[in-house]
Amino acid sequence: MPHRLHASHRIVVDAPVDQTFMFFTPAGEELWVDGWKPTYVYPSDGRTESGMVFTTGQGDELTIWTLADFDREAHRSRYLRCTPASRTCLVEVRCVTLDKARTEVWVSYTLTALNAAGKQVLEDFEGERFTAMIDDWARKIAGRRELLLATSIR
Template sequence: MRKAFSHEFVVERAVGDAFPLFTPKGEEEWVPGWKPDYFAPDSGETRKDMLFATGKGDERTWWTCLEWEPESHHVRYFRLTPGNRAAFVEVRCRARGPGSTDVIVSYDMQALGPAGERYIDQMDDAAFAGMIGEWPDLIEKSDPATA
């Protein structure tokens, strides 16, 4: 089973300040419990072919950056939760105004077993929008000086 989803929202920050929030290090500033294990580079610097992992147990997920285009505010990751699901994750940011940014987050998910089938079967456009739709509030609550 394979499904793709996309959701757009606005972040009240300039595009140059908003885009870094969607890197692994940037998400540490606003995603509760997000603390990746960085393998390459171990500094966690976002770059093409970086490798990091999140989660524990059955939800241990391995990530790599496939496309890193900071000059155009675009990044694309591949994530793999072994025996469960895989996904291509893409984030595109574009200036809406001097202090506002449009953000488009897309996931293309593929089930890799029964658990992944159940996960993806339960995901629909509304559930995806609800999950991603929390991000602007979480970002707003974060400290812009550290994000």
């Protein structure tokens, strides 16, 4: 009963690429995602680096994340996340300079259902729902832009 879904969407963020890239790290997302509070396993201080491990959620939504690739110079990252009760996901973020004050951000999810519960969750990422979710990220970042630009994200 394998079920796989790939979704990708692009947004534009009004900030330089080096800063924008850090908005999409676990510590960066703490500043703009309501309720986002990762538990850092390695490194325990939450410093963003390749190989870092953290968890989010609880119960059936407990999710284990590994930052597989983190390239500050190329502004690319890839996260592997597993929600053992239902699904796995590869999350890819790529930032590209549009000009000195604007960045294009590509976000891609490749989700695989592990069971019927996972297949149900994948439906939430189909079609316009994924696009709407990523567009909402852009709105949240814009709403907290000054805070994000003033914060040194680790």
